[in-house]
Amino acid sequence: MPGYAADVVDGQIAIDVPASPLFWFEGYHGAPEGTAERFSPDGRWYLTADTGSVDEDGYFQFTARDDDVILAAGYRIGPFDVESVLITHPSVVDVAVVGRPDPEGVRGEVVEAFVVLADGAQDGPELHAELTALVRDGYSRHAYPRRIHVLDALPKTPSGKVQRYLLRSL
Structure with a gap:
């Protein structure tokens, strides 16, 4: 965008503050800790929290x-990458992926998928095995979902963004 300069800093998309004359955000009102998390220590970069x-x-x-x-x-597993693979399955019409604490305490987190099925698609162990194999064999052996949940619909904001925090609380 005109008036902004950006790059990737430590894996995050970041705005180069001195080189972005239209950038006006100086920090969160009354929240210096939150502000400090968003800027590099030298103040040059605004860290967007988008990898x-x-x-x-x-x-x-x-x-x-x-x-x-x-x-x-x-x-480090990006949910979007796993979702992009799962949505290619003909039985899946919507999907969201979240991390949950590993119940065995070994992996840190495990990948869990929430899927909405197409009309007529059947839930069951065969479908779960297909979805797991699709990610494991077609994308990455470490990123496949350890659990798959079938929902009627994903919780979303009015603008259509998936509310992952609600999925984590299910």
Whole structure:
């Protein structure tokens, strides 16, 4: 966008404050700790909490919200990446992925998927095995969902964003 300069700093998309004359955010009112979390120690970078990358042509690729990244067995797993694989299954019409504490206490977190099925699709162990294999074999062996939940609909905001915090509380 004109008036803004950005880059990736420590895996996060960041705004270069001195090089962005239209950037006006100075911090959270009455919350110096929250403000400190959003800016680099030298104040140069505003850290958006969006993980991503930038290619050699300057195009940004959004990966996930930093607070949605799943830390499983030492791997950083972006929910969007797993969701992008699961949605390709013909029985799945909507999907969201979250991290939950590993019940065995070994992995840190485990990947859990919440899916909405197409009309006529059947839930059951066969479908769960197909979805697990789709991610494990087609994307990454460490990112497959350990549990899959079928819902009638995903909880969303009025603007259509999935409310992951509600899924984590189910």
